[in-house]
Amino acid sequence: MNANPASRWGLRVLGLGYLTMLLLIPLVMIFYKTFEDGIGPPLDAITSPDGLHALKLTLLMVVIAVPLNTIFGVACALLLVRRKSKANPVIDAIINLPFAVSPVVIGLSLFLLYGTGGWFAFLGENGIEILFSVPGMVLASIFVSLPFVVRETVPVLQEIGTDQEMAASTLGANGWQTFWKITLPSIRWGVAYGIVLTTARVLGEFGAVTIVSGSISGQTQTLPLFVEKQYANFNSTGAYGASLVLALLALITLFAMNLLKRKEDA
Amino acid sequence: MGISVEGANKRFGDFQALDDVSIDVPDGSLTALLGPSGSGKSTLLRAIAGLEDLDSGQVTINGEDATGKPAQKRGVGFVFQHYAAFKHMTVYDNVAFGLKIRKWDKTKISARVHELLRLVQLDGLAGRFPSQLSGGQRQRMALARALAVEPQVLLLDEPFGALDAKVRKDLRTWLRNLHEEMHVTTIFVTHDQEEAMDVAGQLVVMNEGRVEQSGSADDLYDHPANEFVMSFVGEVNRLGDGFVRPHDMDVVLDPDERTEEAMVQRIVALGFEIRVEFVLADGSEVWAQLTRAELQKLELRQGQIVYLRPGTTKSFSGDSPPNGDGASTPRDSQGGDDAEVTAAA
Numbered sequence: 001m002n003a004n005p006a007s008r009w010g011l012r013v014l015g016l017g018y019l020t021m022l023l024l025i026p027l028v029m030i031f032y033k034t035f036e037d038g039i040g041p042p043l044d045a046i047t048s049p050d051g052l053h054a055l056k057l058t059l060l061m062v063v064i065a066v067p068l069n070t071i072f073g074v075a076c077a078l079l080l081v082r083r084k085s086k087a088n089p090v091i092d093a094i095i096n097l098p099f100a101v102s103p104v105v106i107g108l109s110l111f112l113l114y115g116t117g118g119w120f121a122f123l124g125e126n127g128i129e130i131l132f133s134v135p136g137m138v139l140a141s142i143f144v145s146l147p148f149v150v151r152e153t154v155p156v157l158q159e160i161g162t163d164q165e166m167a168a169s170t171l172g173a174n175g176w177q178t179f180w181k182i183t184l185p186s187i188r189w190g191v192a193y194g195i196v197l198t199t200a201r202v203l204g205e206f207g208a209v210t211i212v213s214g215s216i217s218g219q220t221q222t223l224p225l226f227v228e229k230q231y232a233n234f235n236s237t238g239a240y241g242a243s244l245v246l247a248l249l250a251l252i253t254l255f256a257m258n259l260l261k262r263k264e265d266a
Numbered sequence: 267m268g269i270s271v272e273g274a275n276k277r278f279g280d281f282q283a284l285d286d287v288s289i290d291v292p293d294g295s296l297t298a299l300l301g302p303s304g305s306g307k308s309t310l311l312r313a314i315a316g317l318e319d320l321d322s323g324q325v326t327i328n329g330e331d332a333t334g335k336p337a338q339k340r341g342v343g344f345v346f347q348h349y350a351a352f353k354h355m356t357v358y359d360n361v362a363f364g365l366k367i368r369k370w371d372k373t374k375i376s377a378r379v380h381e382l383l384r385l386v387q388l389d390g391l392a393g394r395f396p397s398q399l400s401g402g403q404r405q406r407m408a409l410a411r412a413l414a415v416e417p418q419v420l421l422l423d424e425p426f427g428a429l430d431a432k433v434r435k436d437l438r439t440w441l442r443n444l445h446e447e448m449h450v451t452t453i454f455v456t457h458d459q460e461e462a463m464d465v466a467g468q469l470v471v472m473n474e475g476r477v478e479q480s481g482s483a484d485d486l487y488d489h490p491a492n493e494f495v496m497s498f499v500g501e502v503n504r505l506g507d508g509f510v511r512p513h514d515m516d517v518v519l520d521p522d523e524r525t526e527e528a529m530v531q532r533i534v535a536l537g538f539e540i541r542v543e544f545v546l547a548d549g550s551e552v553w554a555q556l557t558r559a560e561l562q563k564l565e566l567r568q569g570q571i572v573y574l575r576p577g578t579t580k581s582f583s584g585d586s587p588p589n590g591d592g593a594s595t596p597r598d599s600q601g602g603d604d605a606e607v608t609a610a611a
Contacts, residue, residue, distance in 0.1 A: 163346050163348060163349075163350035164350050164351075164352055164353070166317050166337070166344070166346075166350065167344065167346060167350040167352070167408075167411075168352075168363065169316075169317070169336070169337040169338045170315055170316075170317070170337050170338070170340075170342055170343065170344040170412070171338075171363050171364035171367060171411065171412075171414075171415060172338045172339075172364050172367045172368060172415060173338060173363075173367050174338055177367060181363075182352060185354045186353065186354060
């Protein structure tokens with residue numbers, strides 16, 4: 001690439017300017033607004049019983065939804081790449097559904113399925129609460145974050161090919177040993193990136209969870225719902241504080257992956 | 267004993283990769299599967315290893331039926347064209363892989379791995395990762411890895427195909443010596459006839475999913491079963507219905523009853539060997555391989571009219587009629603003959 005300096009600089013300024021306007025300024029504004037009146041008010045909002053409960057509930061969603069979607073995602077990617085079948089394009093399209101459908105619609109569909117008159121309404125009638133409780137929120141979180149691990153793992157699996165796996169099998173490894181010792185270590189960064197995206201999505205999920213949870217303070221309110229409630233109640237400092245916590249959680253996830261990767265490369 | 271394949275068939279969609287293939291590989295031999303790409307040689311090798319399922323046919327390894335067995339139970343060492351190195355493991359861990367799977371104890375593994383690394387001259391590189399090795403080193407590591415588990419047979423799929431010419435030649439010699447030391451039954455796949463003749467004692471020539479001929483290098487060169495084999499194991503000229511090797515053509519300045527008139531079209535010096543291209547009276551093109559001394563004696567120049575006296579000319583019977591590009595089947599060629607007859611009538 002031997003573009004002239006003027007156009008190269010022009011492109012850089014354009015790219016950075018775009019990112020600054022769209023991402024950086026809004027985030028800095030939140031940071032600034034949060035601590036406008038010192039650290040007290042936002043800290044109070046976050047450490048209130050409802051705030052702490054929301055944080056715990058959000059982390060619970062992550063702890064349940066992320067491992068499940070990781071296992072499903074890797075298994076599904078293996079199926080799509082390693083087992084050629086006529087059903088693959090259909091499975092592939094279905095996996096993309098959560099990307100294509102608005103989260104609110106996903107929430108509504110769960111509501112219809114488990115609510116009064118729905119196919120699975122009998123669960124609620126028999127004391128197994130799905131809607132307005134944690135199980136429904138977990139379902140919604142899993143649904144919206146399902147494609148990430150699959151999407152990140154499929155290209156890596158395609159790229160590594162099957163030579164190493166075949167070599168392992170001629171050396172006496174069975175399918176399970178080959179998966180743990182050869183396939184998984186080879187695709188780990190694809191899977192890790194998928195996990196980071198899944199985590200970020202679950203942390204921030206709003207639309208689907210709002211519908212199925214009912215957003216009851218101290219009971220079925222995750223951090224994003226807490227932020228929205230604080231904001232609606234004109235407690236903007238509380239809303240900013242909780243938003244900051246959310247952003248920090250996402251940053252921690254990213255840094256954790258970077259640290260792991262750096263340790264590995266060293 | 268050794269390896270035998272009986273009536274192997276394999277089809278990928280419309281493509282018949284193996285068409286009723288049978289081969290016998292004697293115990294302890296070094297055999298080359300030779301053929302152009304798409305001839306089915308790699309598919310056959312993978313079927314022997316259990317990496318490909320046959321549609322029908324039987325694979326026997328050292329007297330034991332291996333047909334339905336998965337790859338991990340066949341006791342074969344397999345070396346891939348692109349090394350198939352375990353990229354996330356060190357050289358040591360690559361070689362130790364099969365032994366760890368077999369749950370050897372650590373001290374025994376360490377002794378065996380270092381013994382093999384010495385054998386493939388990679389001692390001292392045990393801690394490196396494959397990305398830090400050259401192509402030739404990676405392939406030697408892959409070979410050590412395959413040999414570590416003491417396989418009953420060693421299968422190599424175009425093992426030198428991805429290496430440059432100099433490294434190829436070194437590794438060929440090295441593989442031949444290794445085989446002389448170890449005597450493990452070895453099959454290796456190649457599309458390079460020189461490589462096959464250099465390394466292997468026994469050759470199996472394949473084309474379009476079938477075995478064309480098997481035998482020693484001399485057998486194939488001197489007594490090819492058909493035109494495909496003749497043209498694949500060496501250079502060939504077509505003279506009327508017969509075929510003749512370019513080094514088997516005498517160039518003379520005076521005609522007699524066995525010579526054919528030809529015009530010198532081009533003279534190419536390839537070091538010691540000189541390649542002289544001619545046009546015959548009927549417009550067909552042939553070439554002769556001469557030495558520098560012969561050329562100087564004849565004082566050939568472009569455009570000169572000379573006479574060619576072919577030595578041993580071979581013609582092949584109707585079962586395997588000549589097919590110039592080696593791609594058409596005997597039936598196609600007969601169809602062509604029919605067409606000619608019709609046209610003439």
